[in-house]
């Protein structure tokens with residue numbers, strides 16, 4: 001049983017394992033990750049695996065470029081196939097949505113993102129069989145795409161272990177121990193671990209643990225549903241991850257079939273919206289449905305940073321549907337903060353301080 005550590009990461013989702021790996025890769029030796037269940041069993045298990053540079057917030061675009069690069073190099077670096085495929089993302093738009101997408105596009109292009117606006121007929125050539133009803137244009141970005149979250153979790157975890165980090169599964173943290181304004185340990189069901197550093201990466205469950213250290217994390221859970229259709233309906237292998245922005249419907253190829261997702265819990269609720277956009281779905285049945293939790297923050301941007309008090313407490317949650325794709329950069333950033341290194345990527349705008357300083361920064365492209 002672990003009794004002390006230089007740092008404890010709480011939560012073994014994609015954010016926790018990325019952080020653990022980046023701590024170990026920066027030379028931190030005595031680092032431990034506590035996962036109450038099994039690695040990747042939280043929101044990460046439900047993630048579609050999409051990544052994109054098509055955000056409206058400049059911080060998210062910078063972070064996306066770094067993370068896409070990291071996922072592109074992942075197989076060579078960690079010797080594991082993460083199913084990395086740059087099929088692009090296609091946002092299908094109504095006229096009223098175009099102005100803010102055009103504004104975001106200008107920002108993306110100014111930062112080197114090859115996203116562009118495309119006319120409806122060109123957009124639909126990527127997704128044959130899709131109805132053009134109500135659409136005025138689309139945005140497409142060829143560097144966006146998909147990877148496999150489970151493989152990323154395994155890749156980071158194995159690499160962290162090789163560097164000497166310890167991963168303890170089936171052990172839940174119950175309390176963050178604080179003395180004189182500093183973190184001094186974590187209490188779990190199995191006892192206490194003395195540590196001066198805790199990284200809270202417990203997904204949607206982070207607020208309850210943060211409260212034990214007197215920190216209020218404004219994160220709420222929102223359930224999202226994923227439906228698997230066993231046929232591809234004629235959509236090509238390299239179908240972009242396509243989002244009907246007004247309804248929140250999204251779809252992409254998955255193996256021999258299709259994933260169709262959004263806020264609809266049952267095939268019956270999904271059908272009217274999905275069949276309107278993808279008429280061929282009327283003849284295909286949903287083979288399987290599952291769900292997971294989005295960790296929503298008030299402005300739909302991640303909450304990532306270091307507490308002033310208690311000192312030694314770091315947090316990363318509130319990813320509002322884009323935590324999988326941000327994991328490489330967030331892990332790097334947290335490891336730098338934890339080890340008092342100058343972060344290469346400045347993500348200070350994502351700290352909790354933005355709410356007390358009235359600097360909330362809404363991300364508009366939430367899927």
Ligand SMILES: Cc1cc2nc3c(=O)[nH]c(=O)nc-3n(C[C@H](O)[C@H](O)[C@H](O)COP(=O)(O)OP(=O)(O)OC[C@H]3O[C@@H](n4cnc5c(N)ncnc54)[C@H](O)[C@@H]3O)c2cc1C
Nearest residue numbers: 011013014015036042043044048050173203292323324325
């Ligand atoms: C249906 C769906 C589709 C999605 N699609 C995408 C997508 O395409 N692209 C994208 O970027 N994001 C997507 N997301 C969002 C993404 O899944 C999350 O933002 C991301 O997985 C968050 O990772 P995490 O490590 O912070 O949280 P989690 O994966 O939830 O991990 C937190 C872990 O902490 C553990 N834990 C909790 N409390 C404790 C405790 N007290 N002690 C120890 N361990 C604890 C949990 O068991 C869990 O394993 C999707 C989410 C859903 C639900």
